[in-house]
Amino acid sequence: MNRESTPPSLGDISAEEFRRHLHEIANWIADYREHIADKRISPAAKPGAIRAALPFAAPEQGESLDTIMADFERVILPGITHWAHPQFMGYFGATTTGPGILAEMLTAALNVNAMTWRTSPAATELETVVLSWLQQWLGLPNEFSGVVYDTASISTMHALAAAREEASTSVRTLGLSGRSELPIFRVYTSDQAHSSVEKAAIALGLGEHNVRRIASDSEFRMDAKALRETIAADLRKEFMPLAVVATVGTTSTASVDPVSGIAAVCREHQMWLHIDAAYGGGMALLPECDWVRNGWNEADSLVLNPHKMLFVPFDFSALYVRDIERLRDVFTLVPEYLRGDAAGAEINYMDYGVQLGRRFRALKAWMVWRAFGREGLAARLREHLRLAQLFTSWITEDTRFQLASPTVMGVVCFRAISTDDAASDRLNSRLVETINAAGKTYLMQTKLRGRAVMRLGLGNILTTEEHLRTVWRLIRNAADSAA
Numbered sequence: 202m203n204r205e206s207t208p209p210s211l212g213d214i215s216a217e218e219f220r221r222h223l224h225e226i227a228n229w230i231a232d233y234r235e236h237i238a239d240k241r242i243s244p245a246a247k248p249g250a251i252r253a254a255l256p257f258a259a260p261e262q263g264e265s266l267d268t269i270m271a272d273f274e275r276v277i278l279p280g281i282t283h284w285a286h287p288q289f290m291g292y293f294g295a296t297t298t299g300p301g302i303l304a305e306m307l308t309a310a311l312n313v314n315a316m317t318w319r320t321s322p323a324a325t326e327l328e329t330v331v332l333s334w335l336q337q338w339l340g341l342p343n344e345f346s347g348v349v350y351d352t353a354s355i356s357t358m359h360a361l362a363a364a365r366e367e368a369s370t371s372v373r374t375l376g377l378s379g380r381s382e383l384p385i386f387r388v389y390t391s392d393q394a395h396s397s398v399e400k401a402a403i404a405l406g407l408g409e410h411n412v413r414r415i416a417s418d419s420e421f422r423m424d425a426k427a428l429r430e431t432i433a434a435d436l437r438k439e440f441m442p443l444a445v446v447a448t449v450g451t452t453s454t455a456s457v458d459p460v461s462g463i464a465a466v467c468r469e470h471q472m473w474l475h476i477d478a479a480y481g482g483g484m485a486l487l488p489e490c491d492w493v494r495n496g497w498n499e500a501d502s503l504v505l506n507p508h509k510m511l512f513v514p515f516d517f518s519a520l521y522v523r524d525i526e527r528l529r530d531v532f533t534l535v536p537e538y539l540r541g542d543a544a545g546a547e548i549n550y551m552d553y554g555v556q557l558g559r560r561f562r563a564l565k566a567w568m569v570w571r572a573f574g575r576e577g578l579a580a581r582l583r584e585h586l587r588l589a590q591l592f593t594s595w596i597t598e599d600t601r602f603q604l605a606s607p608t609v610m611g612v613v614c615f616r617a618i619s620t621d622d623a624a625s626d627r628l629n630s631r632l633v634e635t636i637n638a639a640g641k642t643y644l645m646q647t648k649l650r651g652r653a654v655m656r657l658g659l660g661n662i663l664t665t666e667e668h669l670r671t672v673w674r675l676i677r678n679a680a681d682s683a684a
């Protein structure tokens with residue numbers, strides 16, 4: 202080795218270069234947000250095209266950030282679906298917020314792990330604080346405590362793990378297999394519930410087929426009478442009813458199950474009641490929507506995703522459990538090398554789930570909720586509800602369309618009508634495909650009672666009435682061309 206040559210840096214880029222790129226990227230983000238409405242929402246890319254434009258093998262030598270950023274603009278950006286676009290109406294609508302983006306930048310800079318209190322005291326304590334703020338907004342009683350995960354699917358899996366342990370305390374240690382003394386557990390949820398219930402049953406060894414889908418009524422709410430009958434039939438066959446997952450804000454129509462009635466059934470059979478309020482729970486912030494909280498006080502657990510309705514950047518899911526020690530009992534397990542770090546803390550969030558490493562998610566919730574305040578959150582939510590009702594009125598006034606479900610939150614399901622049901626199905630699928638392919642808006646199609654419908658979700662703080670009018674015009678134009 203030549204003694205005169207400078208060894209390669211073991212750090213990364215120079216402080217000066219970092220600062221320059223930080224400013225450039227900050228400007229890039231500001232421009233992106235300012236001009237996002239001019240972007241084509243869904244990319245024109247063909248499957249595999251982006252991968253083909255990138256080298257097969259990872260680089261042997263490091264490359265400059267200028268080169269990497271140029272490729273970001275040239276290859277990656279054209280393959281992005283712009284969820285933050287004000288005319289993106291997929292899923293529940295999606296939003297970015299200034300405070301949320303800034304918080305994510307700070308979180309990346311800190312790069313701390315919130316597994317124990319000691320690994321970053323502020324990350325743990327801020328998590329407790331934001332969970333408590335949210336709990337107050339939701340009006341959940343003090344016996345509940347929360348924990349933050351990434352997604353509602355993971356929250357629901359943890360809730361059902363606690364239910365499973367409670368019904369048979371030794372599953373944690375002995376598992377389920379080979380134990381003839383154990384009954385077959387059953388979980389009940391509506392035919393409109395999210396597939397995360399089955400995913401949880403798969404992961405927990407309960408079995409996908411032991412999730413019983415209960416029929417919903419004409420407004421897509423679980424039929425409590427059908428629930429009762431299904432449980433009775435299962436008991437006769439010696440299945441053991443374990444839990445009910447009630448939904449507040451279903452994925453297709455945002456319908457709300459009759460939680461109080463379901464809670465009565467759970468009480469009767471000593472079953473765990475989990476509420477999937479991943480989307481709809483945010484409505485509890487509005488005093489005029491107090492009805493949405495009916496029966497919550499009787500639940501064992503409730504999940505809410507603030508990244509769906511409460512303006513926190515993806516991902517952030519809050520699970521609340523009545524007497525959260527029930528959850529801790531299932532998962533606490535401190536390996537030897539963490540004993541020092543775990544000792545003496547009020548709370549180590551690693552004890553409440555499968556994952557050890559945990560992102561510092563609380564910072565972004567704290568920054569967004571402080572920047573908006575409860576009033577600011579409520580005002581934005583009310584605007585989305587107003588826009589959903591406005592869109593609903595346009596649908597009902599236009600004879601070429603019909604409403605496919607009642608509009609109860611920021612979701613509208615509607616159907617273009619053709620000569621018969623089958624022709625209408627084809628028309629609605631085709632309309633969503635052609636509208637989305639044009640890149641000016643993004644809708645979803647779903648099936649209700651076996652019929653294809655179009656679905657629009659509002660939730661982006663950048664969406665104005667003008668944007669919605671444009672989307673409506675695009676839909677009508679597409680329907681005219683298809684006629």
Ligand SMILES: Cc1ncc(COP(=O)(O)O)c(C=O)c1O
Nearest residue numbers: 352353354395397450451452479
């Ligand atoms: C009602 C409901 N529950 C659960 C989920 C799953 O959410 P996540 O993506 O956070 O797992 C969804 C997804 O949209 C949902 O609509």
